[in-house]
Each structure stands twice: as C-alpha cells, then as structure tokens.
Amino acid sequence: MDFHFTKAEEAFRAEVRSFLDANLPASDPPTEAELRAWNHALGEKGWLGFHWPKEHGGYGGTLIEQFILKEECSARRAPPLGSDFMGLTWVGPSIIMHGTEAQQQKFLPELLAGDSVWCTGYSEPDIGSDLAGLQCRATRDGDEYVINGSKIWTTLAHKAKYIFMMVRTDPGASKYKGITCLLVSMDRPGIEVRPIPALTGVHSFNQVFFNDVRVPVDSRLGEEGQGWMVVVRALANERSGISEATEKLRHLDDLIALARETRRGGRPASEDAAVRRALAGFQAKISAMRLNGMRYLTKQLRGEPAGTETSVNKLVRGQLEHEMWNLSNALLGSSAQHEGKWQTGSLGYHGTVIGGGTPNIQRNIISERILGLPKD
Numbered sequence: 001m002d003f004h005f006t007k008a009e010e011a012f013r014a015e016v017r018s019f020l021d022a023n024l025p026a027s028d029p030p031t032e033a034e035l036r037a038w039n040h041a042l043g044e045k046g047w048l049g050f051h052w053p054k055e056h057g058g059y060g061g062t063l064i065e066q067f068i069l070k071e072e073c074s075a076r077r078a079p080p081l082g083s084d085f086m087g088l089t090w091v092g093p094s095i096i097m098h099g100t101e102a103q104q105q106k107f108l109p110e111l112l113a114g115d116s117v118w119c120t121g122y123s124e125p126d127i128g129s130d131l132a133g134l135q136c137r138a139t140r141d142g143d144e145y146v147i148n149g150s151k152i153w154t155t156l157a158h159k160a161k162y163i164f165m166m167v168r169t170d171p172g173a174s175k176y177k178g179i180t181c182l183l184v185s186m187d188r189p190g191i192e193v194r195p196i197p198a199l200t201g202v203h204s205f206n207q208v209f210f211n212d213v214r215v216p217v218d219s220r221l222g223e224e225g226q227g228w229m230v231v232v233r234a235l236a237n238e239r240s241g242i243s244e245a246t247e248k249l250r251h252l253d254d255l256i257a258l259a260r261e262t263r264r265g266g267r268p269a270s271e272d273a274a275v276r277r278a279l280a281g282f283q284a285k286i287s288a289m290r291l292n293g294m295r296y297l298t299k300q301l302r303g304e305p306a307g308t309e310t311s312v313n314k315l316v317r318g319q320l321e322h323e324m325w326n327l328s329n330a331l332l333g334s335s336a337q338h339e340g341k342w343q344t345g346s347l348g349y350h351g352t353v354i355g356g357g358t359p360n361i362q363r364n365i366i367s368e369r370i371l372g373l374p375k376d
C-alpha cells in the first residue's frame with residue numbers, strides 16, 4: 001500500500017482548498033440561502049455527482065479524488081455535498097448500474113440539478129435487519145404493478161418526490177429471489193405518509209402506507225426478482241458513506257475543546273488522566289478507521305468491489321459514537337440535561353449506529369463473510 005499522493009492528486013487537493021476558500025458558507029450552521037449557494041457552486045463545478053461517470057452528467061472523479069474531496073470538506077466542516085444524500089449516494093449509482101436509458105434520462109438530470117429528493121423504502125414494521133424477509137407486495141396487473149403494504153423509518157418520506165423501494169413480487173420464490181426494486185413517484189394515489197417523532201424532536205422518520213398503489217411496469221429498476229442484487233450494492237454504498245473517519249476527527253476536536261472548558265476536581269478536565277486516556281483511545285481508533293478506509297480504497301483501485309469490509313468501519317464507528325457521546329455527557333455532568341449541541345448529539349447518535357444496519361448485523365457479516373466462520 002502506498003500512502004503518498006501523486007503530483008496530480010496534490011494539485012487536485014489544492015483545487016479543492018481554493019474552492020472551499022471561495023464558497024464555504026460564512027455562518028455556522030449555514031442559512032438556507034447559504035446552503036442554496038453552496039449547492040449551486042458544487043453543481044456548477046460538477047461535484048454533486050462527483051464519482052458518477054461523465055456520460056451520465058457526473059464529474060467522473062477518481063476514487064482517490066473523491067477521498068481527497070471528502071477529507072478536505074470534512075476538515076473545513078463544509079456542509080454535505082448536495083441536498084439529497086440518498087439520491088446522490090445510492091439511488092443515482094443504482095440507476096446508472098441497473099436502469100434503462102429512459103430511467104436514466106428521466107431521473108439523473110433532476111438528481112444532479114438538486115430538483116428531486118429521494119427516500120428509501122427497505123424497512124417494514126416487522127422487518128428491519130432481516131431485510132430479505134420483506135412483505136410489502138407488488139402484484140402484476142397488465143402493464144401495472146399494484147402495491148400493498150407499509151414501509152417504516154422512511155427518512156424524509158414527507159419531503160421526497162420519489163421512493164426507491166423493495167417489494168415482494170413473487171411470494172412463491174425463495175426469500176431472495178422474489179424481491180424487485182421499484183422507483184415510485186410519491187404523489188401516486190394510495191400513498192399515505194405518517195410522521196414518527198424522533199427522540200431529538202426533529203421530524204425525519206415516517207411510516208409510509210401503500211393501499212392499491214398502481215405504478216407502470218417501467219417503474220421497475222432491473223429485472224423482476226433481481227431486487228436483492230440491487231439492494232446489496234446500494235447498501236455497500238450506504239455503509240462506505242457512513243464510515244467516514246474524518247468526520248469523527250472533527251467530533252474529537254470538539255470533545256477536546258469541551259474537556260479544556262469543563263472542570264474536574266477544580267482543574268480543567270483535559271488534565272485528568274482518565275479523560276486524557278479516553279481521548280487518546282478515540283484518536284487511535286479514528287486513525288485505524290482512516291487506514292482501514294484506505295485499505296478498501298486500495299482494493300477498489302485494483303478493480304475489486306468494496307464489499308463486506310466496509311462493515312468493519314461501520315462497527316468501529318458505532319462503538320466510537322457511543323463512547324464519545326458518553327464522555328461528553330460525563331464532562332457536562334448535570335448540565336448535560338440542558339438543551340444544546342452536545343445534548344442533541346447524545347440523543348441522536350443512536351440513529352447513526354442503527355441506520356444502514358445494526359452493530360450485531362455488522363458482526364454477523366464480518367464473522368461469516370470476512371472471517372469465514374460457520375453460521376451456527
């Protein structure tokens with residue numbers, strides 16, 4: 001593994017830095033107008049679909065360039081790259097990989113222009129980790145599918161224009177073979193979105209009900225019964241996106257600042273040996289995550305898919321979230337009950353740990369598919 005960057009890659013890093021100098025929002029958190037301007041500047045530069053191929057309107061950035069871009073953005077605490085995380089990270093790439101030309105022409109330009117928001121319909125009231133057991137049905141009727149069932153924890157369904165969803169088209173087939181992926185417009189008659197309040201008070205989750213929702217057969221992404229293949233690739237994209245080490249470095253910077261500001265036994269908490277040990281441990285884990293990330297990157301550069309290994313960083317990240325937010329609560333003591341940045345974070349981090357697959361599921365993946373251990 002070579003940890004050095006080429007001259008061209010260093011030149012790209014300089015380009016990113018000057019883009020950030022010119023376009024980073026002045027306020028923290030940014031205003032709506034600043035966010036619009038930021039996304040507009042990214043769109044102009046072609047960086048919204050950064051890793052998408054040029055023939056699909058993307059920038060065609062290399063994996064290394066993408067790594068550099070994300071690292072620099074995170075170091076400067078830049079807002080997310082685009083307003084539609086799900087659309088840009090896994091829906092778009094899935095449409096590029098499995099979509100018909102008509103689907104690509106319909107969905108990709110509006111995704112890149114920031115004119116659509118996508119939500120993702122995997123989980124159901126009785127189905128989460130065991131995703132392949134999903135029950136939401138789509139029955140073929142002439143040139144249409146008729147969808148009946150429900151999806152839950154659907155992030156942003158109340159704002160989304162489309163849903164990228166998995167349905168069961170063949171209940172007689174084996175669990176994995178009877179699943180199909182559909183791209184459905186959220187304004188179809190029979191779709192009802194009900195909000196689910198979250199611990200932090202932010203409206204993000206919903207339950208979505210489908211009552212005899214009719215969609216044309218050409219809403220199908222890939223072949224009938226091939227939905228599992230689509231979802232496995234989309235999930236690898238989701239997990240590799242979640243496991244960003246640089247974002248945790250910024251969290252650690254904030255935690256170190258908090259340790260300097262708060263006091264233990266009349267002295268700054270940052271002078272307490274136990275606190276220092278904990279902070280040093282976080283630093284070591286984050287460095288390990290970064291190096292692990294480079295390992296996936298090296299694999300991808302050799303033309304191999306970043307598959308199940310992304311579960312390792314997802315698992316480490318989950319443990320880190322738990323330990324880091326616990327330390328901030330301990331440092332704040334009774335003032336941890338007040339409302340603020342640290343308090344909201346310590347209520348909200350569970351979402352990052354569970355979303356995209358729980359820690360136990362990552363352990364199962366690592367033990368069975370990476371270590372080759374038996375299932376029972």
Ligand SMILES: Cc1cc2nc3c(=O)[nH]c(=O)nc-3n(C[C@H](O)[C@H](O)[C@H](O)COP(=O)(O)OP(=O)(O)OC[C@H]3O[C@@H](n4cnc5c(N)ncnc54)[C@H](O)[C@@H]3O)c2cc1C
Nearest residue numbers: 120121122123127128129153154155351354355356358360
């Ligand atoms: C922030 C956030 C955003 C989300 N956004 C979406 C979204 O947009 N769309 C969507 O479809 N879903 C979304 N989800 C749902 C998410 O995918 C599920 O919550 C997750 O897959 C877990 O499923 P579950 O909640 O049904 O828990 P369960 O699967 O019921 O798990 C409960 C517990 O049992 C353990 N467990 C389950 N099976 C096993 C096993 N085989 N071996 C060992 N332990 C096991 C789990 O680890 C967990 O501790 C989101 C969740 C969160 C937190």
